Amino acid sequence: MVDLFSDTQTRPTAGMREAMARAEVGDEQSGSDPTTNALCARVAELLGKEDAVLMPSGTMCNLVSILVQTKPGDEIVVDATSHIFNTEAASAAAIGGVSTMALATADGVFSAGQVEAAIRAPVRTAPRSALVSVENTTAFSGGSVWPIETVRAVRDVAKRHGLKAHFDGARLLNAVAATGVSAADYVEGFDSAWIDLSKGLGCPVGGVLAGSKDFIIEAWRWKYRLGGAMRQSGVLAAAGLYALDHHIAQLATDNQNATTLDAGLRKIPGVAFEAGTQSNILRFSVEGLGVGAAEFAKACLERGVRFRATGAYEIRATTSLEVDAAGVARAIEVARDVAAALRQG
Structure with a gap:
């Protein structure tokens, strides 16, 4: 997970x-x-x-x-x-x-x-x-x-x-x-x-x-x-x-991992950001995929990546010492695959 x-x-x-x-x-x-x-x-x-x-x-x-x-x-x-x-x-x-x-x-x-x-x-x-x-x-x-x-x-x-x-x-x-x-x-x-x-x-x-x-x-x-x-x-x-x-030094790593996640998710068609990521939290919309946030989050969870639906179309993701660089790469991959499947569906 x-x-x-x-x-x-x-x-x-x-x-x-x-x-x-x-x-x-x-x-x-x-x-x-x-x-x-x-x-x-x-x-x-x-x-x-x-x-x-x-x-x-x-x-x-x-x-x-x-x-x-x-x-x-x-x-x-x-x-x-x-x-x-x-x-x-x-x-x-x-x-x-x-x-x-x-x-x-x-x-x-x-x-x-x-x-x-x-x-x-x-x-x-x-x-x-x-x-x-x-x-x-x-x-x-x-x-x-x-x-x-x-x-x-x-x-x-x-x-x-x-x-x-x-x-x-x-x-x-x-x-x-x-x-x-x-x-x-x-x-x-x-x-x-x-x-x-x-x-x-x-x-x-x-x-x-x-x-x-x-x-x-x-x-x-x-x-x-x-x-x-x-x-x-x-x-x-x-x-x-x-x-x-x-663990203080880890916080800078968490922030950087969030920036990396932001960069990867922005490349996915249908995913949209209102602003840049400044710390360890990022927020994006999946309205462009034609589905709600809850459906997107559920599909990702079934593939082992847990996002948080915080609105009708809004997703929040938060990095921490539980998520390393490999985890960030995996999250981007899963989000990309889920988005592609949802667009096709």
Whole structure:
């Protein structure tokens, strides 16, 4: 199987499993798990923040950031294709009573001007604009990488209007690999930021949320409330430390493999791309083949290549440490054969 469904499909490597087995552990809730403490300190330094906390998932990182920095009746500003808006079960609304202003974009990257226009005037009858979230790279807009100038311009608009700025960095390190801009530079001035462990880094679970010491105190409070506090979490943190030591370079390889896949798929008649591939995610349409995305993905899966249908005609493919150069070549071959068969049919 060549699995291009998502980089969430990555499995712990042998070295990571060994590190997990050898992890020194304690009680996370009492702050005495040394491996978890080491991971949090490492990520806080990586992101240039004062402190950090290990969360069971990236979804909890986003939700806790919203809950700490808003109150019921507030509104957050996000991209219309963002993970927060589309695939977190409306948790901000369901749990925090927070509404969402979703900005329409072509590639998941909105402008400072769009944010300026979206921030509501302070009147009694409107929600209070409270937080702006940037997602870099974008999850469902083809893995777009935000230009650092745009990131900072959006941040500055939020700050000028007294809003909090949140950075959804689930795939931030893929953006770092693509641009050479450091993670700390990307999230500078943001009130909250996090990285995912369970995507490109290949860990089985978890994300690490960072911010000021005061922010992390309140993030811990919500972590308890949501049932996210753990005991001997060092076995999970050890995987994160191993990934930061051994899997960072892999992200550049993942990005390159996605570029190679993009180049091969573009040569297939009937397959169309709206934009170029910037990181480890690519998005293309099979409408020109006269079939839907689900039918195309099913036919490829029957031949051992797993794509993800994300729309009526849209396919998303994601590279990771589970997919090597041979896997990319195989995926191109299968997609070409399937497309030819569908055109003939």
